Amino acid sequence: MSLALMTLVLAIGCALLWQSMPAIKALGPGFVTGHEWDDAAGKYGSAAFLSGTLYSSGIAILVSVPISICSAIFLAELAPKWIRLPITFLIELLAAIPSVVYGLWGIFVLIPLLRDKIMTPALASAAIAKIPIIKSLLTGAGYGPSMLAAGLLLAIMITPFITAICRDILLAIPTMQRDAAAGLGTTQAETILKVVLPSAAPGLIGAVMLGFGRAFGETMAVTMVIGNMTPNTPDGRSIALFDPGYTIASAMANKFTEATPGIATAALIELGLVLFVTSMLINFFARSLVRLAARKIAA
Amino acid sequence: MQTTPCVNVLNVSFWYGSNQALFDVNMTIPKHAVTAFIGPSGCGKSTFLRCLNRMNDRIDGAKMTGTIKLNDQDIRNRSVSVEALRRTVGMVFQKPVPFPMSIFDNVAFGPRTHQLARGRALDELVEKCLIDAALWDEVKDKLKSSAMALSGGQQQRLCIARTLSVSPDVILMDEPCSALDPNSTHRIEELITRLKNEYTVIIVTHNLQQAKRISDMTGFFLRGELVEFGASETVFGTPERKETDDYINGRFG
């Protein structure tokens, strides 16, 4: 059985490798380090896509993790019994909404909201233009599709995922630990912060990594709100939140229809190979962490 | 043995939802003595113990009527802070429950939480508690190592040290030796006998020999009722009630 599964995983890797061979041979390491992706000029560099993926997933994690962990704590430790099931169910429902539906909502609701309420005022604000780091973040093209939109949408999408895993990890911590702490006269917050969370920490970190891995491979919602354009900077990368960008997955989705057979298609497949390998690695480490943590707690 | 009252129990009844578990319990527990609760499984002795530090508050659907007074203060009075109560009335559980931290941090946990001591004072407090719990000699060189690496008996003594660290008046013990080997049990019984000089100890046990050995007062619970309560010599030697006599002599389990 394990052999069969491993074969499948290897098969995927090999198939992608095989079909991207033409590109690998022609482009070499420049594929990973190059910044430009220009079909007409025959240039294929995925560095901008990779950094876009890292940036958008990073934003997603930054926004989602506090909310996810606190929600998980609420569900596992604080909520009265009768409210736990309905809220868990509702949060699971968030996870059931397909990516493309989030994308639709992102285009017509999130982007106008961000543009009108955040980007336009921020770009016009003289005060923000003075704050050192913030001013390079809260800037950019600002016409809607942007890293910010992608990051926030991703945050919404990975929250139920991270919350569910964290909740399971917290529930796995033996009740006796909480009883012992209570017996010493600790408040619930103190018990959670000083006894439960430190025990759960490795597992929680694993959950966050898994969320990161999820955001990493997310395609549809991202491609619909990120703009799929390289920003107007020399190396095609930008930390401006209001600038559009690319992720690996969104580039694949976006460029597929125009790809001419031959090296363009092979390059696209090589892009898929990069995504495959990186998300496998992230998931591998994350799952190992969660497993290790669960074993430690059970001991 | 001092006869100054420490805990006064008046007409206490207790329900888990619609099941009544305790029926009109009355007793006066003296200070600086060891009081043992005995009785068959399910008789309510552990439930009653957990009323004394309001641990039953944590259970949904738990209800108690009657009054429990600690040093003449009603423990369920609105002005009473349950965290302060549980500091004053400490608890040692059946299974040793060390926190997954170092030995030092385990004992320092209580004082840090209640902001009782810091720095050098904290170090001295931890040392004193470990000495009082008869564990210092075995762990003094490895205070920073994980508590989970200790043996069962050592872990339970660590839990006792942890309970002592917040200077309680009363120490509740719920079958503290039932998960331990005879050697560890013996050491903890010695410990309890020493502890009663400074603290009031209330212990639930299903081991009749243990109760006879270490307790000054004994209460016999049967089906939620306190059948008999008095000096251990009397309860074990010349019990007043027939049920007590039957139980002590093993005529029912």
Place this chain on the structure above:
Amino acid sequence: MTSLASTPVLVQRRVLNALFQALCGICAIIAIAVLGYVLWFLFRQGITYFKPSFFTRLPDNVNPVLGGIKHSILGSVNILGIALSISIPIGILSGVYQAEANGKLCQFVRFLTDVLNGIPSIVIGLFIYAIWILPYAQKHPGQGYSGIAGGAALGIMMIPLVMRTTDEMLHLVPQSLWDASLALGTPRWRTMLFVVLPSARNGIVTGVMLALARVAGETAPLLFTVLGNEFLGPITGPVDALPLRLYKYATSSDPVQNAMAWSTALTLILIILILSILARFLTRAGKRS
């Protein structure tokens, strides 16, 4: 003798306690509020074109407002049917094999399944494209896309989920059931096939339905395999599917199509919701019996 009354330190600790609890509650509310916001918009915008004609007509070039998504619905149904026909046998058989296995290998396989689950769906679609469609398209340019390929991609995604559920459900079957059959001298494989599997049937069906709900909304794997279509087509060629239609309409510049995108989304969500709720209902019914 310590007093049991509150001290300033205690009051401060209790305040922090209350603040912490409030914070966690607020976070849970935020998560749910966002869900509510999305669903509300979906419903409000989607109701416009949500009528019977929408489901029974094809896109109308002459009078776009009268068009529908019948081909997308049928396409999705067909594609999901193919996905089921791949994932049910393979998933359940793997689950049985996994349940019968013991020891360290068990953990490892579970681990592998999780890793397989984590592969982005677009990569799975790309995989099918790479081994099946591309070689064909290189000889017959522009061809090779089919609903079958899309179904295969979705089926691959469903396999780990079905396998996991089957394994878990089989482990829940009480040993007494096994013993009763084996004691009669029935060989192990027969016991599994005719006694144990049927008893775990409800749970397995639930797992399959939840896996189906999960892949019903997937678009990325279909991009490279199914391509999309404006008309009804045979499953052996490019067909349309609900998520693809949604993507197309959402990103189009035509306001009518944008509006229809919402209704398509509403249709998709309803299908997924019905599948999920039916699945949970089945679990509860199974538990009662």
